[in-house]
Amino acid sequence: MPPRLGTAATRYSRRMRFVLASASPARLSVLRSAGVDPVVRVSGVDEDAVTATLTDPTPAELVTTLAESKADAVAAAVATEHPDAVVVGCDSMLSTGGEVVGKPATAEVARRRWREMAGGSGELLTGHVVLRMRGGVVVERARDHLTTTVRFGEPTEAELDTYLASGEPLAVAGGFTLDGLGGWFVEGVDGDPSSVIGISLPLTRKLLARVNVSAVSLWTTSTAPASE
Incomplete structure (x- = not known):
C-alpha cells in the first residue's frame, strides 16, 4: 500500500501551523483546494498609514511592504497560541x-x-511575505512579489x-475577480492565475523553501494516486 500524507506529513502540520494573515475568502479557498487548512487571522493594519511611511515606492515595494506589515502584525498576535508556525501575508494591487x-x-x-480598463490589460501585483516562527519568535522571513498580466473584456453598460x-x-x-462574478469579463491571464485570485501557490512554495x-x-x- 502506498504511503499516505495522513501520517508523517499530518503529524508535522499539527506541530507547525500555517497562519494566513488575511480575511480574503478567495485566498482561503485557494489554500484549501491545495491541501492546506490555515488558521485565519486578520491583521487590522492601517494600509494608508503604512503607505504614508514610504517615499515614492515602486508598485512592487508597496504591495510587498503592505504584505509584510500584515504578516508581522499577525505573527505578534498569534505568538502564544501558535508559537511554531509559518505566517503568510499578501497584498494585491x-x-x-x-x-x-x-x-x-x-x-x-x-x-x-472598469471604463478605463475595458478592452485593455493591467498588471496585477501581489506581494507575498512568509515568516517562520519558533517559540513564538520570528526567526526567518522571506519576501517577494509576482506580476501577472490580466486582459479585460468589454462588459456592456x-x-x-x-x-x-x-x-x-x-x-x-482592481475592482474585479477571476474566480467570481468578474471572471465573466476577463479575457485571459498571462502568468499565474492563483496570484490573480490573491495568493500565488508557486511563489508561496518558493518562499516557504527559503x-x-x-x-x-x-x-x-x-x-496521492491509488496504486494500479
Missing part, C-alpha cells in the same frame, strides 16, 4: 494606465476604473451595472 489602484470601495470608483450592484468589485483589488519549510509538509489531505 492593479497597475493600469500608469496608475496603481487597490480596492475601489465605491461603485462610482469601480465604474470609472447593463452588464457593468449588474456587476457593480452585486457589490463584489468594491472590495477586491525559510526551510516544505510546502507538502503542510498538506492536511492526501492527494
Whole structure:
C-alpha cells in the first residue's frame, strides 16, 4: 500500500501551523483546494498609514511592504497560541494606465476604473511575505512579489451595472475577480492565475523553501494516486 500524507506529513502540520494573515475568502479557498487548512487571522493594519511611511515606492515595494506589515502584525498576535508556525501575508494591487489602484470601495470608483480598463490589460501585483516562527519568535522571513498580466473584456453598460450592484468589485483589488462574478469579463491571464485570485501557490512554495519549510509538509489531505 502506498504511503499516505495522513501520517508523517499530518503529524508535522499539527506541530507547525500555517497562519494566513488575511480575511480574503478567495485566498482561503485557494489554500484549501491545495491541501492546506490555515488558521485565519486578520491583521487590522492601517494600509494608508503604512503607505504614508514610504517615499515614492515602486508598485512592487508597496504591495510587498503592505504584505509584510500584515504578516508581522499577525505573527505578534498569534505568538502564544501558535508559537511554531509559518505566517503568510499578501497584498494585491492593479497597475493600469500608469496608475496603481487597490480596492475601489465605491461603485462610482469601480465604474470609472472598469471604463478605463475595458478592452485593455493591467498588471496585477501581489506581494507575498512568509515568516517562520519558533517559540513564538520570528526567526526567518522571506519576501517577494509576482506580476501577472490580466486582459479585460468589454462588459456592456447593463452588464457593468449588474456587476457593480452585486457589490463584489468594491472590495477586491482592481475592482474585479477571476474566480467570481468578474471572471465573466476577463479575457485571459498571462502568468499565474492563483496570484490573480490573491495568493500565488508557486511563489508561496518558493518562499516557504527559503525559510526551510516544505510546502507538502503542510498538506492536511492526501492527494496521492491509488496504486494500479
